[in-house]
Amino acid sequence: MKLTDQQYDAFKEIVNIAVGQAADVLSMMIEKKINITVPTINLLVRDDLIALLSDNCGSQAIGVSIAYDGVLAGKATLFFSNKEGKSLVARLLSVHQEEDWSQEWVAPSLENENSYSFSDSDKEAISEIGNMLINALLGSVSNMVDSNFTYQIPELSENIDFSQEFAKVPPNKVAFVIETNFSDDTGDIKGYLFMLFDIDNHLTNFITMLDKLCADNS
Amino acid sequence: MDFLLVDDSGLALNMLRSKIKIFYPDASFQFAKNGREGVDLFSNFHGLGKKFDLIFLDQLMPKMDGIDCAKEILSQDPSSYIIMVTSNIQVSMQEEAKDTGILHFINKPATEEKLKVAFGAWKSFLNEQA
Numbered sequence: 001m002k003l004t005d006q007q008y009d010a011f012k013e014i015v016n017i018a019v020g021q022a023a024d025v026l027s028m029m030i031e032k033k034i035n036i037t038v039p040t041i042n043l044l045v046r047d048d049l050i051a052l053l054s055d056n057c058g059s060q061a062i063g064v065s066i067a068y069d070g071v072l073a074g075k076a077t078l079f080f081s082n083k084e085g086k087s088l089v090a091r092l093l094s095v096h097q098e099e100d101w102s103q104e105w106v107a108p109s110l111e112n113e114n115s116y117s118f119s120d121s122d123k124e125a126i127s128e129i130g131n132m133l134i135n136a137l138l139g140s141v142s143n144m145v146d147s148n149f150t151y152q153i154p155e156l157s158e159n160i161d162f163s164q165e166f167a168k169v170p171p172n173k174v175a176f177v178i179e180t181n182f183s184d185d186t187g188d189i190k191g192y193l194f195m196l197f198d199i200d201n202h203l204t205n206f207i208t209m210l211d212k213l214c215a216d217n218s
Numbered sequence: 219m220d221f222l223l224v225d226d227s228g229l230a231l232n233m234l235r236s237k238i239k240i241f242y243p244d245a246s247f248q249f250a251k252n253g254r255e256g257v258d259l260f261s262n263f264h265g266l267g268k269k270f271d272l273i274f275l276d277q278l279m280p281k282m283d284g285i286d287c288a289k290e291i292l293s294q295d296p297s298s299y300i301i302m303v304t305s306n307i308q309v310s311m312q313e314e315a316k317d318t319g320i321l322h323f324i325n326k327p328a329t330e331e332k333l334k335v336a337f338g339a340w341k342s343f344l345n346e347q348a
Contacts, residue, residue, distance in 0.1 A: 025326070025327065132326050138308075142308045153278060
């Protein structure tokens with residue numbers, strides 16, 4: 001599948017705005033400036049996708065995914081390496097600590113980087129961050145193309161091994177992958193947001209959507 | 219002041235509570251982690267002859283979502299003032315919430331500024347009803 005230059009340009013603009021919304025939400029949550037890389041859009045087969053994710057998150061990661069359906073369907077996922085996930089939780093706790101909340105929430109220990117256990121409250125916090133960022137991303141896309149998505153409840157996965165995660169996907173299946181990295185100024189908090197489009201059944205809708213957006217703004 | 223907060227995230231509940239306390243330090247809170255629990259808490263409170271001053275609902279929750287929760291609450295007491303606090307920023311979502319009878323919509327995270335606007339709208343609503 002090949003997009004025209006105009007379609008690709010429209011797609012990039014949608015993605016740029018959506019990722020900016022997601023970064024804004026994260027910045028509000030952790031009360032720090034968030035830097036984002038320019039999102040890239042690629043068509044990838046399974047093994048390339050596994051290599052890409054492993055390069056960015058290491059061999060083990062924690063992630064939040066939301067399956068969505070509508071004019072496009074697929075899964076959007078926010079990944080952190082385990083270490084960076086722990087840094088994020090620690091930052092959230094320091095920003096939003098309240099007496100009664102801190103009693104319920106045991107802060108993660110950052111002393112031992114090899115200890116990658118997350119408490120239930122850590123996982124709840126990471127799920128909520130994932131929920132907010134992915135919704136900002138998808139919601140922004142939805143509003144720009146004037147089409148509604150339905151979402152599933154966010155799912156949290158721990159100790160993700162990407163080879164196993166995608167083992168059931170056929171090797172030659174192609175998916176659209178939007179990826180961006182974000183981090184705070186210190187680099188302690190980093191994450192990897194990517195959106196996987198299942199284009200098999202939605203290609204026509206997708207192209208129509210881009211053409212309409214181009215026509216509306218020509 | 220009695221507030222009902224409904225959200226499946228402990229983080230979101232506590233963030234919201236701490237921000238509300240800036241405006242209403244003496245407020246009382248009840249918490250539910252899904253829409254079904256929210257309806258139950260509302261019904262129990264209502265059964266005691268009491269009324270929540272404000273109800274904050276998340277949209278996407280297990281067991282019962284915020285829209286259905288709002289419908290059940292409003293069927294019991296149409297004068298309930300419900301604010302939806304959600305990550306779902308789709309315009310279509312806001313329209314559905316409005317059609318349901320939800321009177322204010324906040325995109326997460328619920329910041330002090332957003333709550334200030336929401337409380338202002340609520341007070342205007344109360345003045346109009348008086």
